[in-house]
Amino acid sequence: MYTAVKPLSKYLQFKSVHIYDAIFTLHSKCTVALLLACTFLLSSKQYFGDPIQCVKQKDVDISMDYIHAYCWIYGAYMQDNVTLAPSRRVNALLQCRPDVVGREVPPENRRYIRYYQWVVLVLLLESFVFYLPAFLWKLWEGGRLKHLCDDFHKIAVCKDKSRSHLRILVNYFTSDYKETHFRYFVIYVFCEILNISISLVNILLLDVFFGGFWARYYDALLALYDGDFEQWNSITMQVFPKCSKCEVFIGGAGGSDSKYDFLCLLPLNMLNEKIFAFLWMWFIFVTGLVSLKFLYRLVTVFYPGMRFQLMRARTRFMPKSHLQLALRNCSFGDWFVLMRVGNNISPEMFRKLLEELYEAQSLTKRVPPGADEI
Template identity: 35%
Template sequence: MYDVFGSIRGLLKIDSVSIDNNIFRLHYKGTMFILVAFSLLITQKQYFGDPIDCIVEGVDSGIMDTYCWIHSTFTIPALTGGVIGEEIPHPGIANPSLHGPDDQYEVKHHKYYQWVTLFLYLQAIMFYVPRYLWKLWEGGKMKMLAMQLNAPILDEDVKKERMAELIDYFNIYLHNHNIYAFRFLLCEVLNFVNVIGQIYFTDRFLGYEFTTYGTRVFAVSEQEFGTRRDPMDEVFPKVAKCSFHKYGPSGTVERLDGLCVLPVNILNEKIFIILWFWFIVVAVISGVGLLYRLATFIPAFREILLRTRSRLASPDHVQTISRNCQFGDWFVLHQLIKNMDPFICKEFFADLAKEFEEKAHARIGSTSADAIPLTHS
């Protein structure tokens, strides 16, 4: 399996500088890796054989395989729950005329398996789009700010120089980071909207069977095999029918019914049950993440988070910094200290708090001087 997944292991590489959070990475790393891995796995014939094998008298097996793969197969969903070997030969496979009028049963055609690989790959791309937008908007800001400050051992002169540069940066750009923060919030919203959208599009792709697929599978898992109506057999039949038409000896059109074994559906049914649970988990976690992001608009909550992240810093310093920062400033600071050594962070917070206090005293002194009335001799 290493030859299959070795080429995509780079998707799980840990970045040297963090510009997002774990929930964000759940989309563009975790989910994207799963989707690309499943997409590649379906194409590996050496592990699962041919995706379709059909049998019919009078037609070459290779031609029949190609024809049925292109033109789809079909089953009768209403006959999926019949007793195998007595009422029906396979789930969903039967002659409708033996069970009632010809128009009593709905025939369901299956074409999705032609597109599963491409569909999963396109889903992976959609999960990467918010990450691409954020990297474009972020523009390497965090890498520039955190440069060299994530090392536990750093030359003292270099450390002082880098912290002085950071202090100057926050002096110049304080209260100018709101657009930066709101762009990240937009990408978080896009992540949530995307995973909900992928649930809907997967449901359409599978003929509106996906949203209830997981619950139906678990509902029948305890029933006796051979007599239960398995939703896996309805959505991903392992045996299906295929009709081939050709001219007979007299020039009339003959219809030849064949049976097709679909080994690829053994894998497809497992892939989509995993994706059913994964998408739900990711959607719930992303929704909770958005509630958390909304809570960060509360100044007191931001101060608590900043104190938790910079655990070695003085609470007084954290309080001073928090009260001087708007939402965008707090967001940049919160991202920065994730990429900073805790001991360096402690010193940085002390220097930044001192700078804010000196600026506050300077403003108070300036205001007091302006309030003193001028006297004339």
């Protein structure tokens, strides 16, 4: 089974320069890896068998391959009056008791399980959608952070080269890149908003796709937490039934249709109920995180004091007056890029960078305007 998901290990390898923050990585990269792993597992017949398995009477002369294909394409069904406290009749149907399954279920009381064949495709589509913000940011970021920080990882053992690259960074941040940095920040925030939008839309679509998925699984997880496995089974079977019925119509010799009734098992739903129990918690978790991160972003935009305190916390023991002077001409976009650089170099090196910026600003402050032209 490990060989099925082994290619994902390269996708999750840590890079020397991180262009995403931790929450962005959880939402766009870890979620994609989880969804792809679930897709591989559900599509691997060698581990969980065929997705649908039907049984027939001995006197029925129909190929089992035809029965399986017919029920897979047109959908099996179950009784549609399942509640949170199922009756004995419904429990017997869910448990595949022959004395109940053999009875006719009126068409108006049937709930067809047509989503079953779409689960793998939906998970695959979700993985592409969740990866979209990361792909867009990687495309629009253009390798700026790698250009600014990658050399520090390569020349960490060489102090002379490290000081040389530090001076390059100082020259970069004392130059006028305010518009470039502002666009850089706006694009990143757009990707964060895209993360929130994708999470919320995903929650709504899953609820429609499975029919009350979020409300039902909340009760199911509470039952699981209480150790009530019977209640867990009765609730999850409403979303992912393991047993269903299927009617197959075959043209007879006289031209009229003959109807045959079959009992079908849905083995993958044993895995689906557990996969989506985990995904239920994971989607709620990442949606909450990206929402909190967006609130944090709003606070940093509207409260300059917050930005200064965050920078001061990262520079550790640097005097407050020195830091204020180093950030004297620092716009919001400059601050954002500085913080991103700080996430990719050591705290000691970042403090040296701010001290060099302080020295550069002090020199500019002491030299009268136009003195360099004399």
